[in-house]
Amino acid sequence: xxxxxxxxxxxxxxxxxxxxxxxxxxxxxxxxxxxxxxxxxxxxxxxxxxxxxxxxxxxxxxxxxxxxxxxxxxxxxxxxxxxxxxxxxxxxxxxxxxxxxxxxxxxxxxxxxxxxxxxxxxxxxxxxxxxxxxxxxxxxxxxxxxxxxxxxxxxxxxxxxxxxxxxxxxxxxxxxxxxxxxxxxxxxxxxxxxxxxxxxxxxxxxxxxxxxxxxxxxxxxxxxxxxxxxxxxxxxxxxxxxxxxxxxxxxxxxxxxxxxxxxxxxxxxxxxxxxxxxxxxxxxxxxxxxxxxxxxxxxxxxxxxxxxxxxxxxxxxxxxxxxxxxxxxxxxxxxxxxxxxxxxxxxxxxxxxxxxxxxxxxxxxxxxxxx
Numbered sequence: 001x002x003x004x005x006x007x008x009x010x011x012x013x014x015x016x017x018x019x020x021x022x023x024x025x026x027x028x029x030x031x032x033x034x035x036x037x038x039x040x041x042x043x044x045x046x047x048x049x050x051x052x053x054x055x056x057x058x059x060x061x062x063x064x065x066x067x068x069x070x071x072x073x074x075x076x077x078x079x080x081x082x083x084x085x086x087x088x089x090x091x092x093x094x095x096x097x098x099x100x101x102x103x104x105x106x107x108x109x110x111x112x113x114x115x116x117x118x119x120x121x122x123x124x125x126x127x128x129x130x131x132x133x134x135x136x137x138x139x140x141x142x143x144x145x146x147x148x149x150x151x152x153x154x155x156x157x158x159x160x161x162x163x164x165x166x167x168x169x170x171x172x173x174x175x176x177x178x179x180x181x182x183x184x185x186x187x188x189x190x191x192x193x194x195x196x197x198x199x200x201x202x203x204x205x206x207x208x209x210x211x212x213x214x215x216x217x218x219x220x221x222x223x224x225x226x227x228x229x230x231x232x233x234x235x236x237x238x239x240x241x242x243x244x245x246x247x248x249x250x251x252x253x254x255x256x257x258x259x260x261x262x263x264x265x266x267x268x269x270x271x272x273x274x275x276x277x278x279x280x281x282x283x284x285x286x287x288x289x290x291x292x293x294x295x296x297x298x299x300x301x302x303x304x305x306x307x308x309x310x311x312x313x314x315x316x317x318x319x320x321x322x323x324x325x326x327x328x329x330x331x332x333x334x335x336x337x338x339x340x341x342x343x344x345x346x347x348x349x350x351x352x353x354x355x356x357x358x359x360x361x362x363x364x365x366x367x368x369x370x371x
Contacts (some may be wrong), residue, residue: 013187014164014185014218014221015185015186015187015194016187017217017218017221018194018197018198018201018217018218019187019190019193019194019197020217021197021201021217022035022193022194022196022197022200023035025200025204026196026197026200027061027200027203027204029052029061029065030052030065030068030069030072031048031049031051031052031068032052032196033045035193038193044144044145044192045145046119046120046122046141046145046146047077047078047120048072049140049141049144049145050078050108050120050133050137050141050145051068051071051072051105052064052068053137053140053141054101054104054105054108054132054137055067055068055071055096055101057098057101057137058097058098059096059097059098061203063096064096067092067093067096070092071092074092077118078109078112078113078118078120079113079118081105081106081109082106082109082110082112082113082114083113084106086103086106086272087272087345089102089105089106090102090103090272090273090345091343091344091345093105093345094273094274094344094345094346094347095346095347095348095351097347097348098311099270099271099272099273099347100132100271101132103266103271103272104131104132105132107131107132108130108131108132108133111130111131112130120141120145122142122145122146122148123142123146123148124138124139124142124148124150125138127141127142136152136153136154138150139151139152139153139195140152140154140195143186143191143192143194143195144192144195144196145192146192147190147191147192148191149186149187149188149191150186150191150195151179151182151183151186152182152195152198152199153175153178153179153182154199154202155202156198156199156200156201156202156203156206157178157182157198157199157202158171158174158175158178158234159202159206159208159233159234160198160201160202160206160218161178161181161182162174162178162224162233162234162235163206163211163222163223163224163225163230163233163234164181164218164221164222164223164224165181165223166223166224166227166233167233167234167235168235169235170234170235170236170237171234171235171236171237172237173237174234174235182198201216201217201218206230208231209231210231211230211231213225213230242309242312242313242314243312243313243314244313244314244315244316245281245282245283245284245285245286245287245313245314245315245316246281246286246287246289246315246316246317246318247278247279247280247281247286247287247288247289247315247316247317247318248278248279248287248288248289248290248291248293248294248317248318248319248320249275249276249277249278249306249317249318249319249320249350249353250276250277250278250293250294250295250300250319250320250321250322251276251303251319251320251321251322251353251354251356251357251358252276252277252295252296252298252321252322252323252324253321253322253323253324253357253358254323254324254325254326254327254335255323255324255325255326256326256337256338257337257338258335258336258337258338259276259335259336259338259341259354259358259361260276260277260329260330260333260334260335260336261274261275261276261333261334261335261336261344261346262274262275262276262277262332262333262334263275263332269282269283269310270347270349272345273345273346273347273350274336274344274345274346274350275346275347275350276350276353276354277294277295277333278317279293281315281317283310283312283313289316289317289318290318291320294320294322295330296330298322298324299322300320300321300322301320301321301322302318302319302320303319303320303321303356303357304318304319304356305317305318305319305356306319306349306352306353306355306356308348308349308352315349317349317352317353319353319356319357320357321357321358338361341354341361341362342362342363346362
């Protein structure tokens with residue numbers, strides 16, 4: 001497809017066709033300001049744009065919506081988030097995954113509030129200087145919140161452009177070529193709507209399987225469609241098999257139903273999150289997976305094995321449980337009451353372990369029910 005940089009209002013260009021489609025068919029999302037609202041003079045909230053983009057990294061729109069609504073209700077401004085306790089932010093994030101994002105979210109809020117008076121930088125370079133904001137996120141915030149003509153490339157956009165140009169280079173090696181193509185397409189006006197239109201097109205029309213090409217506003221520009229092979233793109237390099245690590249998790253239950261928890265170290269995998277006691281496993285090393293690794297002597301019964309997939313490895317945790325009398329929590333541990341367990345900062349893998357030992361224990365009983 002021929003590279004071009006022009007106005008979105010210039011008829012006949014791919015950007016113009018895409019923007020016209022977006023005006024009619026855009027998704028209604030809680031963090032998004034609709035085109036009609038922008039035409040009426042409203043402006044996107046940079047805080048809401050930033051928060052949504054951090055949450056959406058490697059996570060689906062459906063999963064993010066309740067978390068976004070809960071964060072905005074509890075911390076409606078970046079200053080409010082900066083004033084929050086880190087532990088409260090981690091608890092509110094629990095279940096959304098990739099927990100380094102939550103730690104950087106808090107660090108970024110702190111810096112914007114303290115260094116910039118609660119006002120986000122309005123350029124890609126300024127945004128990239130903040131914790132947790134990389135190339136994609138900086139481009140997305142700059143375009144959507146501030147109208148900067150930035151090339152915003154997520155997985156949906158990669159798929160759209162790979163098909164438009166029938167790019168034969170496999171991902172991830174094709175990323176620079178795709179970014180260059182997107183940069184050439186970005187219109188001089190409405191770059192934020194263009195970015196969101198590209199994302200919506202990939203999410204709703206140019207889908208990985210069975211794309212609805214007949215409904216696509218860019219069908220006449222699409223090389224892959226002309227070749228009759230849209231699903232062939234994007235090409236991807238073969239994935240390496242993920243290593244499998246082993247470990248054990250120990251669910252201790254007090255007679256009143258409270259569960260023994262502790263906090264993981266601040267740095268590293270699942271840093272700062274809550275967990276039941278476990279053997280010492282890492283992304284590179286197995287941990288003990290027998291009851292002999294328990295944190296204290298007791299009658300530990302086998303509750304099965306849970307599996308969790310991290311970015312670079314799979315983890316198989318052997319789960320053991322025991323019931324104790326009114327035992328004092330060991331140093332660095334605490335007892336979490338049954339009504340408080342769903343509010344703890346438990347990552348998904350730990351919820352799986354607890355559920356294996358106590359079915360239904362981590363299901364929401366208050367507060368964020370339905371999340």
